[in-house]
Amino acid sequence: MERKLLLLGLLRLExxxxxxxxxxxxxxxxxxxPIKKPTAYNLLKRMEDxxxxxxSEEQAGNRPPRRVYTVTEAGEAAFQQMLRxxxxxxxxxxxxxxxxxxxxxxxxPAEAVALLRQRRAAVVALMDELARTHxxxxxxxxxxxxxxxxxxxxxxxWIDDVIAHLDQPDPANQPEQLETHE
Amino acid sequence: MERKLLLLGLLRLExxxxxxxxxxxxxxxxxxxPIKKPTAYNLLKRMEDxxxxxxSEEQAGNRPPRRVYTVTEAGEAAFQQMLRxxxxxxxxxxxxxxxxxxxxxxxxPAEAVALLRQRRAAVVALMDELARTHxxxxxxxxxxxxxxxxxxxxxxxWIDDVIAHLDQPDPANQPEQLETHE
DNA sequence: TATAACATGTAACAAGTTACATGATTTC
DNA sequence: GAAATCATGTAACTTGTTACATGTTATA
Numbered sequence: 001m002e003r004k005l006l007l008l009g010l011l012r013l014e015x016x017x018x019x020x021x022x023x024x025x026x027x028x029x030x031x032x033x034p035i036k037k038p039t040a041y042n043l044l045k046r047m048e049d050x051x052x053x054x055x056s057e058e059q060a061g062n063r064p065p066r067r068v069y070t071v072t073e074a075g076e077a078a079f080q081q082m083l084r085x086x087x088x089x090x091x092x093x094x095x096x097x098x099x100x101x102x103x104x105x106x107x108x109p110a111e112a113v114a115l116l117r118q119r120r121a122a123v124v125a126l127m128d129e130l131a132r133t134h135x136x137x138x139x140x141x142x143x144x145x146x147x148x149x150x151x152x153x154x155x156x157x158w159i160d161d162v163i164a165h166l167d168q169p170d171p172a173n174q175p176e177q178l179e180t181h182e
Numbered sequence: 183m184e185r186k187l188l189l190l191g192l193l194r195l196e197x198x199x200x201x202x203x204x205x206x207x208x209x210x211x212x213x214x215x216p217i218k219k220p221t222a223y224n225l226l227k228r229m230e231d232x233x234x235x236x237x238s239e240e241q242a243g244n245r246p247p248r249r250v251y252t253v254t255e256a257g258e259a260a261f262q263q264m265l266r267x268x269x270x271x272x273x274x275x276x277x278x279x280x281x282x283x284x285x286x287x288x289x290x291p292a293e294a295v296a297l298l299r300q301r302r303a304a305v306v307a308l309m310d311e312l313a314r315t316h317x318x319x320x321x322x323x324x325x326x327x328x329x330x331x332x333x334x335x336x337x338x339x340w341i342d343d344v345i346a347h348l349d350q351p352d353p354a355n356q357p358e359q360l361e362t363h364e
Numbered sequence: 365t366a367t368a369a370c371a372t373g374t375a376a377c378a379a380g381t382t383a384c385a386t387g388a389t390t391t392c
Numbered sequence: 393g394a395a396a397t398c399a400t401g402t403a404a405c406t407t408g409t410t411a412c413a414t415g416t417t418a419t420a
Contacts, residue, residue, distance in 0.1 A: 038373075045373090062416060066370095107265065140287045185380090200399075220382085381405080
């Protein structure tokens with residue numbers, strides 16, 4: 001359960017309320033680790049029920065009071081355990097974006113190339129966004145961003161290779177022959 | 183909806199029944215595009231309701247009859263439309279495995295390295311599995327497998343870099359300084 | 365004074381998974 | 393004769409999202 005780990009870990013670094021957490025994730029992690037607001041609020045409530053965190057309410061004016069969360073000892077233990085479990089195993093990382101590729105040969109090459117160029121633009125846009133976000137980051141956050149960057153590069157290069165391949169008008173070149181060049 | 187696209191696309195290549203489809207995906211796609219059996223059966227039923235595919239029942243002995251599906255014209259149209267939409271845009275590809283990395287500095291370096299080595303072994307195991315699967319593939323399936331292979335390589339190399347970094351006993355080297363070497 | 369930002373949530377829905385159910389046929 | 397494979401499904405559960413609800417305070 002990555003999102004619990006993330007929220008717990010961030011709260012461990014600094015006590016925060018829900019809104020603040022959402023802000024932090026939006027600005028520092030951007031699209032890398034997506035958590036929607038209601039999800040975060042919901043997880044916080046459930047972790048509070050589990051005794052992993054406790055809230056202290058802070059009233060500011062007449063707004064809804066901020067629920068500032070602090071990690072408890074039980075929460076710290078849970079964090080340590082989840083972190084280890086999470087680091088050691090490798091969840092195969094689903095690539096939803098790859099499905100369409102399987103049927104690339106169902107399209108005329110010219111159109112396939114045009115679509116892939118659109119996709120490439122989207123990848124590059126994400127890379128740019130990442131580059132812009134790349135300032136000071138707490139903890140090992142920069143490691144995660146670098147990880148993401150490398151995968152974006154991998155995707156971009158791969159798209160380029162596929163496009164290059166499709167652009168060759170020689171029909172003897174099956175798409176299967178794309179070079180592996182490790 | 184990647185799974186619908188996948189099932190439709192496979193049925194377009196060859197009429198199949200649910201069990202057969204599940205087999206095919208298991209053997210040819212392995213862990214790359216995970217669809218569980220009940221999910222596949224469920225999607226097939228719903229696509230039948232939508233008129234994208236039609237089933238013809240084949241009785242063999244006294245077993246439950248095989249429901250062999252064929253793509254209809256409406257299904258073909260849906261496939262073409264979904265394929266284009268899918269190829270053109272780039273879904274950010276969530277990396278659940280990266281969350282733990284953010285808090286890598288919460289662990290003693292030696293333990294972090296040990297855990298990362300376990301993770302590395304899991305990545306390499308997947309690469310081996312992929313290499314074994316790498317025989318004849320219909321359509322552009324090989325492209326998808328190559329895509330996956332490259333991402334596994336990226337992950338393996340990245341883990342190696344992080345390990346190398348943690349192994350340096352010099353405390354002046356913050357994890358943030360991991361080289362980008364593009 | 366209207367809009368954005370602050371701050372929390374609820375309720376309905378969507379997508380998939382796990383575990384369970386059922387029974388026939390083939391293989392060891 | 394036991395175990396694996398064939399073949400289909402249902403039901404409960406988990407996880408997360410979208411859309412909605414509510415009201416306050418700062419900013420343009």
